[in-house]
Amino acid sequence: MRVAVVGAGPAGVRAVEQLVRAGLRPVWIDEAPDGGGRIYQRPPAGFHRTPKALYGWEGGRAAALHATLDALKPQVDWRPETLVWNIQPGLLDPGRLDTVRDGAVEQLGFDAAILCTGAMDRVIPIPGWTLPGVTAMGAAQIALKTQGCAIGRRVAFVGSGPLLWLVAYQYMKSGAGIAAVIDTTPWRTKLHALAGLRDGAATLAKGAWYVARLRAAGILVREGATPIAIEGEDGVTGLRWRDASGVEQRLDCDALALGWGVRPETQLADLAGVPMRFDAPSHLWVPQRDAAGRSAVPGLYLAGDGAGIGGADVAEMAGARAALALQEDAGMKADVELATRLDRRLHAQARFRAALDRAFPFPARLAATMPDATILCRCEAVRAGELRQAARADAATGAAPEVNRAKAFTRIGMGRCQGRICGAAASAVLADALGCDVTEVGRLRGQAPVKPLPMPMPIPAGTP
Amino acid sequence: MRQEVALRLVRLVDQDRPEISFTFEDRAMTARQGDTLLTAILAGDGAFLRESEFGDGHRAGFCLMGACQDCRVVLEGSGRVRACTTLLQPGMRVRRA
Ligand SMILES: Cc1cc2nc3c(=O)[nH]c(=O)nc-3n(C[C@H](O)[C@H](O)[C@H](O)COP(=O)(O)OP(=O)(O)OC[C@H]3O[C@@H](n4cnc5c(N)ncnc54)[C@H](O)[C@@H]3O)c2cc1C
Ligand code: FES
Numbered sequence: 001m002r003v004a005v006v007g008a009g010p011a012g013v014r015a016v017e018q019l020v021r022a023g024l025r026p027v028w029i030d031e032a033p034d035g036g037g038r039i040y041q042r043p044p045a046g047f048h049r050t051p052k053a054l055y056g057w058e059g060g061r062a063a064a065l066h067a068t069l070d071a072l073k074p075q076v077d078w079r080p081e082t083l084v085w086n087i088q089p090g091l092l093d094p095g096r097l098d099t100v101r102d103g104a105v106e107q108l109g110f111d112a113a114i115l116c117t118g119a120m121d122r123v124i125p126i127p128g129w130t131l132p133g134v135t136a137m138g139a140a141q142i143a144l145k146t147q148g149c150a151i152g153r154r155v156a157f158v159g160s161g162p163l164l165w166l167v168a169y170q171y172m173k174s175g176a177g178i179a180a181v182i183d184t185t186p187w188r189t190k191l192h193a194l195a196g197l198r199d200g201a202a203t204l205a206k207g208a209w210y211v212a213r214l215r216a217a218g219i220l221v222r223e224g225a226t227p228i229a230i231e232g233e234d235g236v237t238g239l240r241w242r243d244a245s246g247v248e249q250r251l252d253c254d255a256l257a258l259g260w261g262v263r264p265e266t267q268l269a270d271l272a273g274v275p276m277r278f279d280a281p282s283h284l285w286v287p288q289r290d291a292a293g294r295s296a297v298p299g300l301y302l303a304g305d306g307a308g309i310g311g312a313d314v315a316e317m318a319g320a321r322a323a324l325a326l327q328e329d330a331g332m333k334a335d336v337e338l339a340t341r342l343d344r345r346l347h348a349q350a351r352f353r354a355a356l357d358r359a360f361p362f363p364a365r366l367a368a369t370m371p372d373a374t375i376l377c378r379c380e381a382v383r384a385g386e387l388r389q390a391a392r393a394d395a396a397t398g399a400a401p402e403v404n405r406a407k408a409f410t411r412i413g414m415g416r417c418q419g420r421i422c423g424a425a426a427s428a429v430l431a432d433a434l435g436c437d438v439t440e441v442g443r444l445r446g447q448a449p450v451k452p453l454p455m456p457m458p459i460p461a462g463t464p
Numbered sequence: 465m466r467q468e469v470a471l472r473l474v475r476l477v478d479q480d481r482p483e484i485s486f487t488f489e490d491r492a493m494t495a496r497q498g499d500t501l502l503t504a505i506l507a508g509d510g511a512f513l514r515e516s517e518f519g520d521g522h523r524a525g526f527c528l529m530g531a532c533q534d535c536r537v538v539l540e541g542s543g544r545v546r547a548c549t550t551l552l553q554p555g556m557r558v559r560r561a
Contacts, residue, residue, distance in 0.1 A: 031530065032549075038529065043478065043498065044498040044551060045498065046481045046482075046496075046497050046498040047478040047481075047498060048478055048480075049477065049478055053477075120527060120529060120531050121527065130516070130520060130521065130523060130526075131521070131522075132472060132506075132511070132512045132513075132522050132523065132524030133472055133524065134526070135525070135526055135527070135528060136526055136527050136528070136532075138527070138528075138529065139525075139526060139527050139528035139529065142528040142529060143473060143503075143528060144476070144477075147473070147498075147499065147500065147503045148475060148476055148477040148478035148479055149473040149474060149475055149476060149503055149507055150473070150474040150476050151472070151473060151474075152472065152473075152474065153474055174476050174477055175476055175477075176474065176476060177474075234511070234512070234521070234522055235472065235511075235522075255472070265531075375520060378523075378526065378532070378534060379532075379533070379534070380518070381516060381518035381519075381520050415533075416532075416533035416536075417531060417532045417533050417534075420531050420532065421526070421527070421531070421532050451530070451531075451533070452533060454542075454543065454544075454545075
């Protein structure tokens with residue numbers, strides 16, 4: 001049986017581990033050179049920091065995952081620096097992955113595949129966000145983790161979610177200059193959602209600990225605040241924001257990290273025909289799967305943050321569980337005891353996840369009400385006002401509200417990122433302009449190639 | 465004349481790596497082994513990576529993980545590449561896209 005695993009983050013590593021344990025030799029593909037995924041991404045050769053310095057409290061888990069990853073490489077068909085740019089599921093025939101490495105394309109047949117494609121930052125455009133010096137929250141962490149650099153001398157962190165505190169704290173520990181931490185979620189919202197749960201209390205405690213350390217260092221930390229605009233001409237010079245009591249404030253900064261949690265990378269699942277659903281608590285479109293990771297497409301399994309945001313620990317469990325499901329479905333002898341244990345633990349985590357979603361609600365209003373002049377789609381420089389105007393004109397003709405229609409007439413989401421960056425905010429703007437629910441406008445569909453292919457590159461015959 | 469530009473990325477830790485020379489916009493620059501093109505350019509005085517084709521100003525990347533494609537530059541011999549996912553090699557000649 002030919003098995004393919006896409007992604008070598010926490011989910012992919014634990015999936016491959018279980019496949020190898022069962023005697024399979026999967027082809028294992030990751031776009032990055034060294035695996036590890038987002039949370040446990042490793043710096044290139046020549047960097048010396050310890051796992052503890054790089055990953056903090058997660059240092060032990062990171063080291064364990066990297067050890068497993070490195071031990072598995074020779075036991076599988078490991079293909080780093082390889083992008084899966086298209087997928088065609090097999091119904092009766094085997095499915096096919098289209099890959100590219102170093103400009104060379106290849107097609108790989110598979111009987112079963114596990115997609116562990118992970119997540120990326122969820123951002124809300126605010127005026128000035130395309131200026132040099134503004135990055136996504138995770139990007140600020142990547143700069144530090146994999147390059148040893150801060151994104152500026154006086155960095156403002158703006159957004160919400162566990163990464164906001166974590167990245168700000170990691171910057172402080174590394175000696176970076178921090179202008180402020182502007183959290184759009186009020187403390188009481190977090191307290192309310194998390195206090196009653198054991199894992200929730202731990203998250204709160206960690207968060208409170210980070211915030212206390214930041215405050216003790218004299219860093220401005222504000223909760224329940226709202227960003228208004230990033231100032232600057234060729235780069236960032238400041239941030240205008242509103243405090244919890246509604247008073248407008250301004251601060252000096254030369255860089256800014258922006259993020260409201262993460263969103264799943266679903267393009268491959270989408271292309272494979274996996275049905276999507278809108279998950280209201282997380283305010284995200286996620287591919288449908290059962291608790292073990294089976295999708296409605298035979299032979300296709302989903303695990304980790306790409307299948308719905310659960311974080312690194314859940315990703316590890318879900319990866320292993322999906323590999324066991326694959327074995328069960330293929331009529332192989334799977335470790336039933338492990339499967340049962342994982343099911344129990346994943347189920348217990350779901351409650352905590354729901355609480356996290358309540359603790360850090362996506363501020364859809366902030367997105368929906370962005371000023372008309374704000375660049376919404378940074379690929380095509382489409383402004384929010386253009387989308388609103390075009391959407392209303394289209395609606396006047398009696399057309400149903402739909403984000404892919406909006407894409408056709410404004411080019412929103414048509415650029416090189418395929419709406420990965422602006423999609424969530426674009427849907428919020430559209431729904432608000434048309435006075436409908438965000439689920440009614442749908443989501444931007446994935447398209448092959450899921451990322452731009454290097455040019456020039458021959459496209460093999462028979463590719464749609 | 466070139467204007468004084470702010471260095472965007474600040475080298476903080478793990479910077480005891482060998483120096484590498486390259487050119488950006490035909491100007492000689494140095495960076496460190498293990499730098500991505502994005503780091504090499506923005507931790508030096510490269511200022512920005514490209515001019516938005518829609519006239520809304522300079523761009524310097526956003527996601528640093530190969531997703532937004534906003535960091536593309538032209539690498540001699542390879543064409544357009546993502547600065548955030550391409551490691552610097554000695555002697556590379558890089559231009560703004
Ligand atoms: C920038 C960033 C930083 C984060 N930092 C933290 C943190 O510090 N702490 C924390 O708890 N959580 C963090 N997260 C959340 C993170 O999503 C999870 O913790 C965890 O990494 C999820 O594991 P995963 O295996 O599901 O996916 P990931 O770790 O995201 O791994 C997915 C892998 O799939 C590969 N891939 C995806 N699509 C393709 C394709 N088409 N072709 C080839 N390869 C592909 C990617 O290269 C990647 O290596 C971060 C997220 C992001 C985006
Ligand atoms: S910065 Fe987003 S792809 Fe490079």
